[in-house]
Amino acid sequence: MSLSASELDRYSRHLSLAEIGRAGQERLRAARVLVVGAGGLGSPAALYLAAAGVGVLGIVDGDRVERSNLQRQVLFGESDIGQPKAVVASGRLHALNREISVVAHAHELSPDNARSLIGSYDIVIDGTDRTAARYLINDACVILGKPLVSAAIHRFEGHAITYLPGRGPCYRCLFPDATAASAASCAEAGVLGVLPGVLGTIQATEAIKVVLGVGEPLLGRLLTYDALEMCFREFPVSRRPDCAVCGSAPRIVSLEDQSERGAAVRRIAPGELEQLIRAADRGGGAIRLIDVREPAEFAAGHLPNAESIPLDVLDRDPRPLLGPGLTVFICRSGTRSLRACEIAVRRGLLEPAHLEGGLSAWAAIVDPTLRVA
Amino acid sequence: MMNRTVRVASPLRSYTGGAATVDAAGTTVSELLADLERRFPGMRFRMIDEQDRIRPHIRLYAGTREIHAITEAMENEPVLHLICALSGG
Numbered sequence: 297m298s299l300s301a302s303e304l305d306r307y308s309r310h311l312s313l314a315e316i317g318r319a320g321q322e323r324l325r326a327a328r329v330l331v332v333g334a335g336g337l338g339s340p341a342a343l344y345l346a347a348a349g350v351g352v353l354g355i356v357d358g359d360r361v362e363r364s365n366l367q368r369q370v371l372f373g374e375s376d377i378g379q380p381k382a383v384v385a386s387g388r389l390h391a392l393n394r395e396i397s398v399v400a401h402a403h404e405l406s407p408d409n410a411r412s413l414i415g416s417y418d419i420v421i422d423g424t425d426r427t428a429a430r431y432l433i434n435d436a437c438v439i440l441g442k443p444l445v446s447a448a449i450h451r452f453e454g455h456a457i458t459y460l461p462g463r464g465p466c467y468r469c470l471f472p473d474a475t476a477a478s479a480a481s482c483a484e485a486g487v488l489g490v491l492p493g494v495l496g497t498i499q500a501t502e503a504i505k506v507v508l509g510v511g512e513p514l515l516g517r518l519l520t521y522d523a524l525e526m527c528f529r530e531f532p533v534s535r536r537p538d539c540a541v542c543g544s545a546p547r548i549v550s551l552e553d554q555s556e557r558g559a560a561v562r563r564i565a566p567g568e569l570e571q572l573i574r575a576a577d578r579g580g581g582a583i584r585l586i587d588v589r590e591p592a593e594f595a596a597g598h599l600p601n602a603e604s605i606p607l608d609v610l611d612r613d614p615r616p617l618l619g620p621g622l623t624v625f626i627c628r629s630g631t632r633s634l635r636a637c638e639i640a641v642r643r644g645l646l647e648p649a650h651l652e653g654g655l656s657a658w659a660a661i662v663d664p665t666l667r668v669a
Numbered sequence: 670m671m672n673r674t675v676r677v678a679s680p681l682r683s684y685t686g687g688a689a690t691v692d693a694a695g696t697t698v699s700e701l702l703a704d705l706e707r708r709f710p711g712m713r714f715r716m717i718d719e720q721d722r723i724r725p726h727i728r729l730y731a732g733t734r735e736i737h738a739i740t741e742a743m744e745n746e747p748v749l750h751l752i753c754a755l756s757g758g
Contacts, residue, residue, distance in 0.1 A: 333758045335758045336757070336758060337758045338758070422758075423758045424758050425756060425757050425758035426756065427754075427756045430756065447758075448754070448755035448756055448757060448758065449755060449757040449758065450679045450680055450755040450756075450757050451679045452679065453678070453679035453755065454755070455755050470728070470754075471725060471726050471728075471754040472725040473725035473726060474725070474726040474754035474756065475726075485680075485757070487757055492757075492758070518728075518752070520752065522689070524689065525689065529750075530733070531728070531730050531733055531735070531750070531752065532733060532735065533728075533735075534735075
């Protein structure tokens with residue numbers, strides 16, 4: 297179907313470009329792009345992809361908007377606080393461009409849904425903030441043959457790279473195992489608000505180039521950005537013959553195989569944790585609550601009997617984890633506690649658990665008197 | 670020994686007092702890392718394991734040449750880049 301009069305008007309600046317033109321714009325309209333993580337990276341990436349006329353945009357995110365997101369997650373505003381990110385993002389993107397379809401997937405990507413979700417799209421944008429999710433997305437894209445445009449940020453630094461299965465390295469070739477990398481997230485390490493804006497728009501650029509088949513993608517080239525220095529650098533990345541997923545003898549051939557991604561993490565809802573704590577108080581099984589927030593956050597308010605072991609301390613010395621009973625990691629929103637689970641799995645603590653939604657969810661569901669800093 | 674510039678990845682700057690670049694002396698990557706360790710204790714272990722292998726969340730480049738083993742020489746390259754996996758989104 298040719299472009300409508302409205303589309304010809306809306307995309308006129310694209311149509312003037314010989315590299316896009318009508319045929320390219322029609323390719324964009326026919327494209328299906330999945331943005332995993334509607335955060336700092338996903339926000340600008342999705343906004344520009346919607347504006348560019350990508351026909352179907354999927355937004356995957358199981359979180360809700362928090363006030364601290366607004367410093368960099370430009371999809372959201374004050375009135376969205378507390379709302380599901382994927383749903384709000386969908387509405388915002390649809391308001392920007394009513395000629396495209398936006399699909400909200402208001403849940404986390406998991407080994408159980410990765411195949412069906414990623415399999416329904418042509419290209420994936422990785423804007424997640426969890427290492428385990430990065431490997432899951434990578435493995436799914438390699439196995440399903442989907443292009444993946446990846447970026448990551450920390451304080452004032454960012455990385456971007458594009459993976460085209462069969463034509464270059466994958467994320468596991470770049471970093472075979474990043475679970476030992478700094479466990480610090482944006483929450484505790486801090487991040488310059490505009491930094492993901494730079495990296496997210498690079499991701500959108502790369503996705504559009506892949507759809508159009510123009511230019512040179514960041515294939516086998518790691519782009520690094522230092523905002524303080526205002527400097528981009530590029531480093532070559534090769535395929536690893538021994539890569540666990542895209543090598544000559546891959547060990548990961550299915551998304552359900554968790555052996556390379558660590559054991560499953562038990563997610564405990566606030567109501568379930570309340571019951572477990574009560575049961576433990578009655579002698580019904582030991583439970584250990586480890587609050588991995590920073591000391592100042594812990595001091596402002598915490599669960600009774602919770603121990604304070606900040607995430608960076610845990611990362612350096614996980615020995616305090618060893619002990620009997622169920623260990624439940626706790627943080628503000630559930631992101632740092634998931635990272636703690638990853639560390640725990642790596643250090644041999646089987647089946648760690650974390651409070652899903654963190655203390656924010658606990659305060660909303662179980663105890664509104666708890667002060668959550 | 671020749672002095673080189675070492676560019677430090679953001680997650681590793683906690684060791685260098687926040688410095689993005691530091692000087693180090695050495696003709697091989699191993700010598701440079703040893704010099705870094707003397708001045709910034711613990712930094713080498715964060716990047717290199719007990720068998721002297723580069724950890725899987727770290728990449729080292731002499732200029733734009735990837736370093737696969739720390740025994741490799743820097744040759745005439747004046748800059749060693751320390752790159753660390755980032756996970757923020």
